[in-house]
Amino acid sequence: MQIFQCPACAAPLYFHNTGCGCGQLVTFDPDRQTMLADAPHCRNRAAIGCNWVAEGDGLCRSCAMTKVVPDLMAAENQPLWSKSELAKRWMLANLARWGWLTAADAGARPVFRLLSETTAAGETDVVMGHADGVITINVTEASNAVRAERQEGLDELYRTMLGHMRHEMAHFLFLRLSQDPGFVDLFRALFGDETADYAAALRAHYAAPQPPGETHITSYATAHPHEDWAETIAHLLHLVDLADSAAAARLALPEGPPPGYDAYAETDTETVLTHAVALSLAINHVNRALDLPDLYPFVLSQGVRDKIAFAHAALRGGVRPS
Ligand SMILES: [Zn+2]
Numbered sequence: 001m002q003i004f005q006c007p008a009c010a011a012p013l014y015f016h017n018t019g020c021g022c023g024q025l026v027t028f029d030p031d032r033q034t035m036l037a038d039a040p041h042c043r044n045r046a047a048i049g050c051n052w053v054a055e056g057d058g059l060c061r062s063c064a065m066t067k068v069v070p071d072l073m074a075a076e077n078q079p080l081w082s083k084s085e086l087a088k089r090w091m092l093a094n095l096a097r098w099g100w101l102t103a104a105d106a107g108a109r110p111v112f113r114l115l116s117e118t119t120a121a122g123e124t125d126v127v128m129g130h131a132d133g134v135i136t137i138n139v140t141e142a143s144n145a146v147r148a149e150r151q152e153g154l155d156e157l158y159r160t161m162l163g164h165m166r167h168e169m170a171h172f173l174f175l176r177l178s179q180d181p182g183f184v185d186l187f188r189a190l191f192g193d194e195t196a197d198y199a200a201a202l203r204a205h206y207a208a209p210q211p212p213g214e215t216h217i218t219s220y221a222t223a224h225p226h227e228d229w230a231e232t233i234a235h236l237l238h239l240v241d242l243a244d245s246a247a248a249a250r251l252a253l254p255e256g257p258p259p260g261y262d263a264y265a266e267t268d269t270e271t272v273l274t275h276a277v278a279l280s281l282a283i284n285h286v287n288r289a290l291d292l293p294d295l296y297p298f299v300l301s302q303g304v305r306d307k308i309a310f311a312h313a314a315l316r317g318g319v320r321p322s
């Protein structure tokens, strides 16, 4: 993620800011990736602190994709909704760097159902997932305490709301990309046959989780080719954004990234992965000074790097007219 500038005083602004210390209110334009003064703002601004620019019906592009919001009769759901939407906007702003879901992208858009386990009506057993363009997110996991407990229960190295957004969006992007038969053939050669029985595969995974080994980034990725793809895309997005954010903050090692580096413009996957991994190792060491967990606690095997390279090329070149 880039660091932005106040349009009035040029002070640095961060992605979530709705205003500057100088008093200027700002709105974020995801197509131009810039903070604007005097632009119409999303009508969810007061409710959830959304700082994006309003489109057609008064909602921003991100909020317009949310068809179901959590039950606001339960007061705890308001901040959980707000945190989940921030993670969603971050994910969408990253993908916009490659043209996805921008004004120029005429392809299908996902629909989001943001549900809480605490609700007066509707489902309380909220299962995150994607089906036919509809993404379900459990906002209960925007609570750090809840998420930490589940991460420990599932023995996962990493679990965040942004990670959930990146993972579920990957399933939607597969739907878009698979309209091209050339993509599907190349996908199957690397990830396997995604038409394999999904429910049976997940049952088998939860009954006896397999280690990631040399070919998968996580244990969950071994469950089914669709989950392998979603995990691979999530990690591609983690790592490209890690390199981009470091460069924006002018954080670099002697070997890079060079000043002004645009990780989203990088065409060579190995180069951006090398920058991201080297930075993560350095930041892991810094984090230990504060007794914080490692920034990126994964090792990228060659098999995983090959899959990330395929996913990178697909996402960089994948926005086609529908
Ligand atoms: Zn300012």
Ligand SMILES: [Zn+2]
Pocket (backbone or CB within 6 Å): 042, 043, 044, 045, 050, 051, 052, 059, 060, 061, 062, 063, 064
């Ligand atoms: Zn909005």
Ligand SMILES: [Zn+2]
Pocket (backbone or CB within 6 Å): 129, 167, 168, 171, 226, 227, 230
């Ligand atoms: Zn999934």
